[in-house]
Amino acid sequence: MSLKEAVSLIKDGDQITLGGFTTNRNPMALCREIIRQRKKDIYLAVHSHGQGMELMIGAGCVSRIELAYGGVARFAPTGFRFRKAVCSGEVQVEDYSNFQMILRFMAGAMGLPFIATTSGLETDIVKKMGFPEEIRGKGRVPRHKLKVMRNPWNEEEGDVVLLPPLNPDVALIHAQYVGQDGTVRIQGLTFADLEEAKASKLVIITCEEIVPTEYIRRDPDQNSLPHFLVDAVVRAPYGAHPTACHHFYDYDSKHLRICAEMCKQDDDFQRYLNEWVYPFETQEEYLAKVGIEELLKIKANPAIGYAQGLDRR
């Protein structure tokens, strides 16, 4: 499938979750295509998200976010587009912790009505609601952000936080390998990708390489997701650029630094989109713009997983 076809499966208003983490394995090729197709009112449900979320917010694709963290590591400790959109009220936001978010994806994947934790007791995460009351219980917005109750097993142990499950409309994930049958292999850390995929209705995977079924099934211990969970597969080399993809390439510090700088002001950000997102029909055209020299600099040493000695200033 092409990027265009895969993204055309996404509807305005869908609740979307993103694989990866801040500057690693963000589904960037898909995020850029979402911006090109000018998707609207996307409702993001993520844990710690960075580059992909930042671009989609800046391009006006996002209207609501449930998250734990919005930053692009050292390049933008708080995402500039994220901060602006939250402060101006352009997006509605509701905060959880990372563990709470992963538990919610797990609950969604397991079909649980709710899941309990003690993380966040007595914090404003449990006391302050971000979404207005009138949208509660409508669409994918949970009726209650969460509920605090006395531990029913032992009241003397204090309270517990009950969290609503997450079952996003779409999961967007970038992986290293997908078999021709759809079996997914993620290398390095999996973050919350597996739980997100299992919880979501539609799973779109981009990958560095599509490999023969017999190859990926020769070593099933290395595989991450079964083929029948996957609805669409797109081969997108360097599909996580400028974020990293373990064993294939490092994060592109230079690009992330320039992008963060251009995220600070509206007109600069429009220039970024005009330069790096809108002009390209395909991932290959985007890569031609990045240039062979930069791509070789970040190319991972396959024996190590990252680009050893890379200048990351």
Next chain:
Amino acid sequence: MGSYTSREIMAISAGRLVKDGDILFAGTGVSLLAATVAKRIHAPGSVVFFETGGIDPSLEELPLSVADPRVMVGTSINSGLAESLSLLAHPKLHTIGFVGAAQIDKFGNVNSTCLGDYTRPKTRFPGAGGACDAFSFAYGMVIFMSHEKRRFVEKLDYLSSPGWLTGWDARKKAGFKRGGPMAVVTNMGVMKFDELTKEMYLAEYYPGIEPEKIAQNTGFPIDLSRALPFAPPTDEELRTLREEVDPQRLILGAPAE
């Protein structure tokens, strides 16, 4: 020893709080330097792990963030958020979390979410991330702060991660089985918390910083009566930090004049 920067003394000072055998949950920035410098100098048996799922990486090159591919190399195992954040609470592990924050109160509760009204904030920070989970579950927490009055506040704009809550035994009453802030490491000194009341006090002040100056930069009254001078960074600590841990000065930033 010659001069050093705030970040250098903060990393060294926090590193000294690590005991050999501790299981360290590291955030980004200075916390990563502190954990790495401790591991290389006096706590070689300590283990660093990251909320993203990297458990005990070799750290031959300094990761810039918890999602850097450098946290996935030479590890004991590579996992994900669920596995990693679950480890925080394990009763047999002496897990110590290292994190930064935007605001802190006298009981060590922190804000990393916003200033002003939550739904239409004056400014927005990244959010609680995994710090809230570390404050909830870890054996102890070390918090990095820039020592300014606007950051050490009487009342937080948003309580993102639970410290000692309202002091005394409030944490236990709330439902937490263990944990709580152990120390706050700033560019001026080290604060700790009273065993009974859980109120912050000045434990150590850095060379050239008067305890009074620290009180002036703290937005609530702080007990100075227990304060001791901090032993200056040693040559070995500075050399390890500069030459082995962060030779590109990715996190350390510009060197001292």
